Amino acid sequence: MSGHSKWHSIKHKKAAADAKRGKMFTKYIRELTIAARIGGGDAEANPRLRRALDGARSVNMPMDNIKKAIQRGTGELEGVNYEEISYEGYGPGGVAILVESLTDNRNRTVSDVRHVFSKYNGNLGEQGCVSWMFARKGVISVPADAISEEDLLEIALENGAEDMKKEGGNYEISSAVADFDRVHAALKAKNIPVESAEIAMVPSTTIKLTGKLAEQMIRLMDKLEELDDVQNVWANFDIAEEELEKIQQNG
Numbered sequence: 001m002s003g004h005s006k007w008h009s010i011k012h013k014k015a016a017a018d019a020k021r022g023k024m025f026t027k028y029i030r031e032l033t034i035a036a037r038i039g040g041g042d043a044e045a046n047p048r049l050r051r052a053l054d055g056a057r058s059v060n061m062p063m064d065n066i067k068k069a070i071q072r073g074t075g076e077l078e079g080v081n082y083e084e085i086s087y088e089g090y091g092p093g094g095v096a097i098l099v100e101s102l103t104d105n106r107n108r109t110v111s112d113v114r115h116v117f118s119k120y121n122g123n124l125g126e127q128g129c130v131s132w133m134f135a136r137k138g139v140i141s142v143p144a145d146a147i148s149e150e151d152l153l154e155i156a157l158e159n160g161a162e163d164m165k166k167e168g169g170n171y172e173i174s175s176a177v178a179d180f181d182r183v184h185a186a187l188k189a190k191n192i193p194v195e196s197a198e199i200a201m202v203p204s205t206t207i208k209l210t211g212k213l214a215e216q217m218i219r220l221m222d223k224l225e226e227l228d229d230v231q232n233v234w235a236n237f238d239i240a241e242e243e244l245e246k247i248q249q250n251g
Helices: 001-019 024-037 045-059 063-074 106-119 149-158 179-189 211-226 243-248
Strands: 081-089 096-103 134-143 161-167 168-174 196-203 231-237
Touching: 001 106, 001 196, 024 045, 024 063, 024 096, 024 231, 045 063, 045 179, 045 196, 081 106, 096 106, 096 196, 096 211, 106 211, 134 179, 149 168, 149 179, 161 179, 168 179, 179 196, 211 231, 211 243
Parallel strands: none
Antiparallel strands: 081 096, 096 231, 134 168, 134 196, 161 168
16 A cells, blocks of 8 residues: 555645645535535435545534535535546656546646646546556554554454554554445544544555655655645555655655
């Protein structure tokens, strides 16, 4: 899960700054709206909406904003009609990249995504060119100093998790999407701190990057994430922890 894990680590550290810029609010407002439109406004009966609510609360989104986003989705309030579109391509070193967007203007979005790929050493590809390399999984990150590996693994497996790995200072628990909520709820019930919990596209294989290619890859990912219409960016790169820290320090 290196591609997911490394980029997730960067995103987590940037979360506060992103929230201040309003990027995270925009992301969760769109996700709340489409989740409510597809599955209804009852979070208890709509797992996607429930996860969107957790995310919105994690960035301290005001309840009024949350309520209005859901009401736009259910049709109680007039709002923008977003559609989900994915884009696929390649980054430096042949890394596979999957971009998920929610947009009200597909022409604008594809133009913006293509521009970033071209400007930052990537290539936008055809639909299906890399998506086969990824599987949708539930991924939960728990601080490694919060609980012993043995105890955490036991709780995770008893509640449907498929695997657990040590990534940096965290344990990453992976599960089928259908079992994600059960694993997450079990951790909460045991008062185990969760650093992040999301439905992610996890790569089956990874490509090791170093030096200039690693720097270019991080820059490309960063610029794609900055696009207003982009919700998530997934990739199958692997960069050593020490090199990743150096890239982050150099900005």
